[in-house]
Amino acid sequence: MEVGFLGLGIMGKAMSINLLRHGFKVTVWNRTLSKCNELVEHGASVGETPAAVVKKCKYTIAMLSDPSAALSVVFDKDGVLDHINGKCYIDMSTVDADTSSKISEAIKAKGGYFLEAPVSGSKKPAEDGQLIILVAGDKALYDEVLPAFDVLGKKSFFLGEVGNGAKMKLVVNMIMGSMMNAFSEGLTLAERSGLSPGTLLDVLDLGAMSNGMFKLKGPTMLKNSYPPAFPLKHQQKDMRLALALGDENAVSMPVAAAANEAFKKARSMGLGDLDFSAVHETLKAPDHSS
Ligand SMILES: NC(=O)C1=CN([C@@H]2O[C@H](COP(=O)(O)OP(=O)(O)OC[C@H]3O[C@@H](n4cnc5c(N)ncnc54)[C@H](OP(=O)(O)O)[C@@H]3O)[C@@H](O)[C@H]2O)C=CC1
Ligand SMILES: O=CCCC(=O)O
Missing domain, CATH: 3.40.50.720 (NAD(P)-binding Rossmann-like Domain)
Known part of the structure; x- marks a missing residue:
């Protein structure tokens, strides 16, 4: 062919x-x-x-x-x-x-x-x-x-x-982008509260939340390494398009909207060409806890 x-x-x-x-x-x-x-x-x-x-x-x-x-x-x-x-x-x-x-x-x-x-x-x-x-x-x-x-x-x-393939893809990526943000927050929370984020990865992997994305991206995120497989700018585009689909269908999506904001912030930090897991960097604002 x-x-x-x-x-x-x-x-x-x-x-x-x-x-x-x-x-x-x-x-x-x-x-x-x-x-x-x-x-x-x-x-x-x-x-x-x-x-x-x-x-x-x-x-x-x-x-x-x-x-x-x-x-x-x-x-x-x-x-x-x-x-x-x-x-x-x-x-x-x-x-x-x-x-x-x-x-x-x-x-x-x-x-x-x-x-x-x-x-x-x-x-x-x-x-x-x-x-x-x-x-x-x-x-x-x-x-x-x-x-x-x-x-x-x-x-x-x-x-x-035509349209159903696009919509299915946007729904899937909306879920993925939201999950990535929850995952980043969890890794950061573990670290800041004195836990080992590596151990968190092991715990997650043994339970019902085990998934390929956490397994693949977790270890590199812990090294602050984000070689682009899925560029963050494209994930933010997909969140934007999924939110528009939510608007059209009057579906309230507060979690996806918050995830979109995090990806936008990452873009504004110049991270758009890195992997979408670089959204993790948005949580690394200076620590004022002490
Ligand atoms: N990377 C991933 O993991 C996945 C990506 N996707 C989707 O697949 C698509 C491609 O993704 P990916 O390969 O990662 O993206 P890249 O950014 O690596 O590549 C984008 C491609 O689009 C071309 N392009 C951009 N703007 C224009 C334009 N105005 N006219 C003509 N060509 C243009 C670029 O050309 P040039 O080289 O000249 O810039 C390049 O060939 C996206 O829609 C993305 O959301 C889907 C699943 C997974
Ligand atoms: O659109 C990109 C999807 C990336 C993935 O499914 O891992």
């Missing part, structure tokens, strides 16, 4: 390398074109523009930072729409349902086929083909591209009409 891939950030790079490793022919494009060079070393071809990639490939996947990037790649000059007639577009970026619907409508109006397919799972699962893929849109296209989803992920869910 020949696929195009737009967006070679942390996720897009890992996903496209994984596709190449599994025998897919991949043509890549990235806004900063120099980032394509590493993919060429892995066997990819390069398209000069999103339009050129779509022209060449029957299926094009996108993995872009946010709604504005996702819209720009489709609607701007030399964008996806130029050659979409008869072609298939799969947007795996995390965006809101409105953005996804706008893209879907425009693509269908030009004779193309569309799926939204945001993912749960981060850099390592992307490298290992262990993502969880939240798909919605054209069911026939979903069935057609299952071989690619099977390489990229350990499980895909077909959720019905």
Whole structure:
């Protein structure tokens, strides 16, 4: 199967390398074109523009930072729409349902086929083909591209009409962002009250709250180390979009709202490009206890 891939950030790079490793022919494009060079070393071809990639490939996947990037790649000059007639577009970026619907409508109006397919799972699962893929849109296209989803992920869910994949992803990340803040507060409280935060990790791991995120991020957070797997600026974008979904549906989300404030504070401290676990740093204000 020949696929195009737009967006070679942390996720897009890992996903496209994984596709190449599994025998897919991949043509890549990235806004900063120099980032394509590493993919060429892995066997990819390069398209000069999103339009050129779509022209060449029957299926094009996108993995872009946010709604504005996702819209720009489709609607701007030399964008996806130029050659979409008869072609298939799969947007795996995390965006809101409105953005996804706008893209879907425009693509269908030009004779193309569309799926939204945001993912749960981060850099390592992307490298290992262990993502969880939240798909919605054209069911026939979903069935057609299952071989690619099977390489990229350990499980895909077909959720019905466009928007449902985006909403599911935002709900999941809203929970994750809130949990990360509670976890950071717990680590800080343990330390400041004279307990060993390392022992707290062991206690948590043995009980009902044991989870992959605490296990993965806890040890690095205790070392004040936040190499970006999921950049904090993207987690804050997801909290913002999830809160907007809460507004639309009159769902009160005080915990998520507080978590969003903490991520905003972290961004204002210049931590946006670090891993989202760097929200831990917002709790390290000078200690006035003595
Ligand atoms: N990292 C993670 O763990 C996960 C991320 N996601 C989601 O996946 C998406 C990508 O995340 P990730 O790879 O981490 O992000 P990165 O910040 O590493 O990469 C972002 C990508 O978007 C491109 N981009 C940004 N703005 C524009 C624009 N205006 N026009 C065209 N391209 C643009 C960047 O291009 P350039 O190189 O030129 O800047 C880059 O290729 C996001 O929606 C994120 O929320 C989902 C699951 C996990
Ligand atoms: O959107 C990013 C999700 C990161 C994860 O699921 O670990």
